[in-house]
Amino acid sequence: MEREPEISIRIFSDPHLLATVRGAIEGLAKCVGFHDKSRAMLTLAIDEALTNVIRHGYGDQTHGMIWVHMWRSADPRGLRIIIEDLGKATDPSKIKGRELDDVRPGGLGVHIIKETMNEAAWEPRPSGGMRLTLAKWLNAEELATSYPSPSNPEQSNS
Amino acid sequence: MNTPLVIKSTTVNGSTVLAPQSDIDMSRAPTMRDAIKSALEAKPSKLVIDLSVVNYVDSSGIATLVEALKWTREEKVGLTLAGLNPRVKTLMEITKLSAMFTTRATVEEACKV
Numbered sequence: 142m143e144r145e146p147e148i149s150i151r152i153f154s155d156p157h158l159l160a161t162v163r164g165a166i167e168g169l170a171k172c173v174g175f176h177d178k179s180r181a182m183l184t185l186a187i188d189e190a191l192t193n194v195i196r197h198g199y200g201d202q203t204h205g206m207i208w209v210h211m212w213r214s215a216d217p218r219g220l221r222i223i224i225e226d227l228g229k230a231t232d233p234s235k236i237k238g239r240e241l242d243d244v245r246p247g248g249l250g251v252h253i254i255k256e257t258m259n260e261a262a263w264e265p266r267p268s269g270g271m272r273l274t275l276a277k278w279l280n281a282e283e284l285a286t287s288y289p290s291p292s293n294p295e296q297s298n299s
Numbered sequence: 300m301n302t303p304l305v306i307k308s309t310t311v312n313g314s315t316v317l318a319p320q321s322d323i324d325m326s327r328a329p330t331m332r333d334a335i336k337s338a339l340e341a342k343p344s345k346l347v348i349d350l351s352v353v354n355y356v357d358s359s360g361i362a363t364l365v366e367a368l369k370w371t372r373e374e375k376v377g378l379t380l381a382g383l384n385p386r387v388k389t390l391m392e393i394t395k396l397s398a399m400f401t402t403r404a405t406v407e408e409a410c411k412v
Contacts (some may be wrong), residue, residue, distance in 0.1 A: 156326035163355070181355075181386040182393070188357050192325045249358040249394050256393055 146210040146223075154195040154205035154228070162209055163188055166222075173213050173220055174279055174287025183220070183277050186257040189250035190224050193270025198271060218287075219259070219278035227270040231261040236250055304330040308338065314410045315341065316381075318349035323360030331360065335367045339374055346371055346411040351382025360396060368399060370404040377401070 199205035238252030259274035304327035371378040391397040403409040
């Protein structure tokens, strides 16, 4: 990712702060042109990713660091998000959602992320913790009803 | 910073109605869970969860509803979700849980089920 993100947020791993991040994502997603249902699912997916960091990366400790970086992308049009932490690293091959036929509480977050996002890739950070790279593109209907923003650096440079 | 979850509890036609007054996410789901457990200790004939002012539920909230479903089945208490907004409905669909729950548009309709 070459240019600076449109929005960068650093939060502690405190569940009470998640609503603040949801507000930022919702606002940027609206700016990009996502319709209400897509915005709802995008916000939920990021929220689930942060919840997983708090729960599994930091074991529900509230003082861990989490960074959320968000970029508008021009081609394809949509959003790219990177979430980084310094928590416990996990083997990416072991990050799986549970089978939905198994009706029980928990384990839905990874399923929601994979179902919602066009791209979702977990990797350990070389200096510790995990990095999750996410992307969601506008669908055909959203592309037809939105316009590229002239303030988007990626678009104005192309 | 999230405010604590306030849950109104009322009785309508013999049904216990729990109405959370804000979004249900990871920080608030435990409060919802405790309220459901407390309501079931009173052995109601029916439990209605009124989600009409809830704009956002994450997977922690959904997990709490799944637990409520499990507990009400064990206790043989009817469970109905009322007033789901489109965003919450979408979440129920994507997690393939919509078919598991009885839902109604309003509390009044839910209390008739």
